[in-house]
Amino acid sequence: MPAPDDWTPRSDAYFASPLAQGTPGKQCGLAATGDYQPSLRSPWLAAAATVDVKKVARELAKDDGVVFSEDYVYMCSDPGQTAVIDAIKDNDLNGMVISCCSPTLHEKTFRDASELGDLNAFQCEIANIREQCAWVHSDMEVATEKALKITRASVRRVQHNQALEPIGVPVTRRALVVGGGIAGIQAALDMTDAGLDVILVEKQATIGGNMLKLSETFPTLDCSQCILSPKMVSVSKNAKITLMTESEVESISGFVGNFKVKIKKKAEFVDPELCKLCDDCTPVCPVAVPNEYDVGLTNRRAIYIPFAQAIPASFTLDEEACLGLDPVVCGKCEEVCDVGAIDYDKKPTVTEEEVGAIIVATGFDLYGMEHMGEFGGGRYPDVLDGLQFERLCSASGATEGHIMRPSDHKVPKEIVFIQCSGSRDPENHCAYCSKICCMYTAKHATLYKHHVPDGQAYIFYIDIRSGGKGYEEFVQRSMENDGVIYLRGRVSRVYEKDGKLKVMGVDTLAGRNVEIDADMVVLAQAMEPSKGTAEIAKILKIGRDKDGFLAEAHPKLKPVESVTAGIYLAGAAQGPKDIPETVSQAGAAASKVIALLSKDQLAHSPTVAKVRDPYCTGCEMCVDACPYDAIALVDGKASVNEILCEGCGSCVGVCVRAAIDVKNVTQLQIHEMISAIMA
Amino acid sequence: MSNPSKTTEVQTFEPRIVAFLCKWCSSAGSDLAGVSRIQYSANATPITIPCSGSVSPMYILSAFNKGADGVLISGCHPGDCHYMEGNYLARRKLYLVKELLQFIGLESERFRMSWVSAAEGVKFAEVVDEFVEDLRVLGPQNRLKAER
Ligand SMILES: Cc1cc2nc3c(=O)[nH]c(=O)nc-3n(C[C@H](O)[C@H](O)[C@H](O)COP(=O)(O)OP(=O)(O)OC[C@H]3O[C@@H](n4cnc5c(N)ncnc54)[C@H](O)[C@@H]3O)c2cc1C
Ligand code: SF4
Numbered sequence: 084m085p086a087p088d089d090w091t092p093r094s095d096a097y098f099a100s101p102l103a104q105g106t107p108g109k110q111c112g113l114a115a116t117g118d119y120q121p122s123l124r125s126p127w128l129a130a131a132a133t134v135d136v137k138k139v140a141r142e143l144a145k146d147d148g149v150v151f152s153e154d155y156v157y158m159c160s161d162p163g164q165t166a167v168i169d170a171i172k173d174n175d176l177n178g179m180v181i182s183c184c185s186p187t188l189h190e191k192t193f194r195d196a197s198e199l200g201d202l203n204a205f206q207c208e209i210a211n212i213r214e215q216c217a218w219v220h221s222d223m224e225v226a227t228e229k230a231l232k233i234t235r236a237s238v239r240r241v242q243h244n245q246a247l248e249p250i251g252v253p254v255t256r257r258a259l260v261v262g263g264g265i266a267g268i269q270a271a272l273d274m275t276d277a278g279l280d281v282i283l284v285e286k287q288a289t290i291g292g293n294m295l296k297l298s299e300t301f302p303t304l305d306c307s308q309c310i311l312s313p314k315m316v317s318v319s320k321n322a323k324i325t326l327m328t329e330s331e332v333e334s335i336s337g338f339v340g341n342f343k344v345k346i347k348k349k350a351e352f353v354d355p356e357l358c359k360l361c362d363d364c365t366p367v368c369p370v371a372v373p374n375e376y377d378v379g380l381t382n383r384r385a386i387y388i389p390f391a392q393a394i395p396a397s398f399t400l401d402e403e404a405c406l407g408l409d410p411v412v413c414g415k416c417e418e419v420c421d422v423g424a425i426d427y428d429k430k431p432t433v434t435e436e437e438v439g440a441i442i443v444a445t446g447f448d449l450y451g452m453e454h455m456g457e458f459g460g461g462r463y464p465d466v467l468d469g470l471q472f473e474r475l476c477s478a479s480g481a482t483e484g485h486i487m488r489p490s491d492h493k494v495p496k497e498i499v500f501i502q503c504s505g506s507r508d509p510e511n512h513c514a515y516c517s518k519i520c521c522m523y524t525a526k527h528a529t530l531y532k533h534h535v536p537d538g539q540a541y542i543f544y545i546d547i548r549s550g551g552k553g554y555e556e557f558v559q560r561s562m563e564n565d566g567v568i569y570l571r572g573r574v575s576r577v578y579e580k581d582g583k584l585k586v587m588g589v590d591t592l593a594g595r596n597v598e599i600d601a602d603m604v605v606l607a608q609a610m611e612p613s614k615g616t617a618e619i620a621k622i623l624k625i626g627r628d629k630d631g632f633l634a635e636a637h638p639k640l641k642p643v644e645s646v647t648a649g650i651y652l653a654g655a656a657q658g659p660k661d662i663p664e665t666v667s668q669a670g671a672a673a674s675k676v677i678a679l680l681s682k683d684q685l686a687h688s689p690t691v692a693k694v695r696d697p698y699c700t701g702c703e704m705c706v707d708a709c710p711y712d713a714i715a716l717v718d719g720k721a722s723v724n725e726i727l728c729e730g731c732g733s734c735v736g737v738c739v740r741a742a743i744d745v746k747n748v749t750q751l752q753i754h755e756m757i758s759a760i761m762a
Numbered sequence: 763m764s765n766p767s768k769t770t771e772v773q774t775f776e777p778r779i780v781a782f783l784c785k786w787c788s789s790a791g792s793d794l795a796g797v798s799r800i801q802y803s804a805n806a807t808p809i810t811i812p813c814s815g816s817v818s819p820m821y822i823l824s825a826f827n828k829g830a831d832g833v834l835i836s837g838c839h840p841g842d843c844h845y846m847e848g849n850y851l852a853r854r855k856l857y858l859v860k861e862l863l864q865f866i867g868l869e870s871e872r873f874r875m876s877w878v879s880a881a882e883g884v885k886f887a888e889v890v891d892e893f894v895e896d897l898r899v900l901g902p903q904n905r906l907k908a909e910r
């Protein structure tokens with residue numbers, strides 16, 4: 084039996100109609116697509132959607148104003164579009180309706196075809212009889228009736244459509260990047276290569292993101308900081324990049340090509356220009372708080388530098404932890420700073436920047452250890468997450484790259500890694516696969532063996548996902564060269580007994596229970612969107628997917644675009660990713676911005692609001708309702724700034740005198756559509 | 763109380779609904795219902811609009827006047843409006859329209875507002891089906907329907 088997706092919609096019927104009553108001589112074309120007959124090739128579809136498109140075409144042909152109405156299979160194909168163009172020319176049409184699939188798919192296709200037939204693009208409308216009709220109703224008679232109403236409504240609408248030309252708006256040739264991990268860094272550098280100015284906003288005290296915490300990177304085991312710090316330095320030395328650390332986007336207004344962004348920067352108590360990195364300040368600071376850059380494995384002072392490689396290369400002062408903001412209590416670091424770089428009286432600043440495009444690269448966090456109670460997560464000091472293990476292996480970490488137990492500083496001789504910790508578990512944790520943890524666990528086990536050659540590493544896994552260049556070979560090497568024991572099965576529990584971590588698991592391949600007395604357990608925690616992703620998505624008005632990652636505009640064809648024009652996505656903020664994939668996506672997002680901002684002007688949709696002057700009394704209801712401040716009173720009447728207007732129609736909804744309309748969705752047109760539906 | 767002829771009427775009465783769908787969310791949500799082949803009743807005919815905030819109360823009255831048994835407005839979830847605050851405007855208006863309908867003697871349940879995002883194909887189908895069921899119980903709308 085053929086697979087259901089073997090079915091191809093035999094799209095496309097095709098009609099046409101003379102235009103508006105009362106404009107004799109003018110013609111209106113109308114085309115409908117979608118021969119949604121039950122197909123014998125598709126068993127499940129036979130029960131589903133059906134529209135008798137031939138009938139729709141036949142009925143429409145009888146309507147007032149319709150001069151041409153036909154059905155056509157595959158109207159979006161090249162011959163289909165040619166037929167559309169011919170129909171426009173042959174009938175001298177001044178309006179056209181294509182009755183087919185959702186306008187999100189082919190409105191542009193057919194509007195382009197209209198232009199080729201010398202019909203203004205805005206005089207072509209799409210009636211959606213597929214997604215909103217044929218695919219959701221199974222009774223042919225009922226579905227055909229509804230398709231007829233939908234198409235008829237569009238015909239009545241198009242009869243009043245005006246020919247419009249896109250409005251040209253100037254673009255700001257600057258871009259904003261939110262998030263200074265490897266994704267944001269790469270995107271910023273790529274854009275400056277093309278001559279754009281970039282503002283890079285990072286909420287932490289240094290750029291670098293999670294990659295700065297990594298020790299070595301799969302599959303080649305190059306040192307993460309060694310490949311990252313040159314890029315970070317390039318950012319700080321690049322005159323085209325304005326770097327704003329300890330900063331966050333507060334609000335945004337405007338639209339593609341012309342956004343206005345308010346950025347809030349925390350008070351800069353240490354002047355990075357003056358700080359000479361002498362480190363006289365930290366010894367005198369009496370405060371100790373967990374060091375977030377060391378994933379809590381060590382403590383730091385209230386005045387500190389996140390990493391030796393930090394960019395900006397400067398100490399920074401943690402406002403919450405510092406006592407010196409109340410000078411009566413402390414003030415020691417200011418006393419010892421002989422260049423006078425410290426000033427407790429600094430205040431936060433808010434700046435407004437104009438940019439033409441935005442790349443969001445806000446990255447990921449690891450799923451909280453506290454969720455993994457059964458594995459002792461958050462309870463036992465020697466149960467670590469992947470990033471903590473990276474810090475243990477890293478030469479810049481507290482142990483200078485020596486792997487030892489946080490509890491007693493002993494070298495672990497038996498170590499257990501648990502994969503998919505918090506991933507692939509829709510009932511209890513995250514439903515998705517975090518994609519990179521199979522690889523970093525193989526890396527961790529390998530690194531462990533390099534540090535502790537006489538130790539034994541075990542990995543519990545469900546299956547191993549090592550798709551990527553050189554990845555499978557890397558995993559194989561960890562098994563063959565480093566003697567890592569892979570156990571296929573789940574761990575039910577980890578608990579402490581006699582100074583050991585008892586790991587209770589199963590080996591499903593051998594069909595036996597496994598019990599390991601481990602010295603250390605490392606959980607390959609799921610990756611989740613970084614804290615604050617929901618807030619930034621809300622501020623920027625971009626969507627999130629069901630797992631909370633930023634949503635791309637199309638899963639296949641628009642993987643770096645958000646749903647909002649001019650806002651792009653890069654890196655782990657969009658979904659779990661390793662560094663190579665992150666860098667590719669960042670480059671792709673950067674080139675989208677470069678292409679966008681290479682134009683002198685952007686086309687703004689001309690379907691904007693228009694005041695019907697004689698009816699306007701200047702009551703200002705619309706002025707208040709407009710979210711874009713696009714309406715002002717001029718000589719006592721409302722007047723629309725077409726560049727600012729986004730055509731949302733908030734003004735239409737509030738005007739008690741029906742004195743304002745959105746072009747081509749006028750109130751008259753809506754009433755016509757209602758009449759067509761209720762006829 | 764039970765009236766057999768009434769029951770049959772409820773079963774056979776097919777309410778006619780005009781559904782105003784916001785282009786950014788609910789219209790896209792109904793597209794998703796289509797792509798997912800979720801089946802629901804065909805009683806609601808969609809009109810796609812730029813934003814739920816652009817619906818003038820006149821549209822609702824006009825639909826009833828032309829014989830609609832129910833009017834549905836479906837927009838983005840509060841806080842998610844593509845145009846920042848259009849759906850708040852819509853929500854405030856909804857309340858007033860409901861009052862007005864009641865005042866002129868029409869069951870205010872004939873006018874419904876829902877929040878359906880582009881990801882909620884299933885919810886869209888449910889909203890339509892529920893509305894149709896509720897309208898079946900209310901029967902045909904004649905109060906505002908113009909004589910033709
Ligand atoms: C344990 C572990 C080991 C790994 N090992 C490897 C490896 O060996 N090889 C490999 O290829 N990949 C590895 N990875 C994956 C790698 O870390 C990621 O691919 C990479 O860090 C993603 O970069 P990013 O810039 O998208 O996100 P991040 O590194 O998370 O950076 C995001 C940045 O945005 C900032 N930010 C967040 N929100 C805001 C906001 N609202 N405003 C301003 N700034 C904000 C953050 O502070 C951060 O600096 C590993 C990951 C883990 C967890
Ligand atoms: S990448 Fe591997 S360890 Fe991580 S969730 Fe997917 S299968 Fe599990």
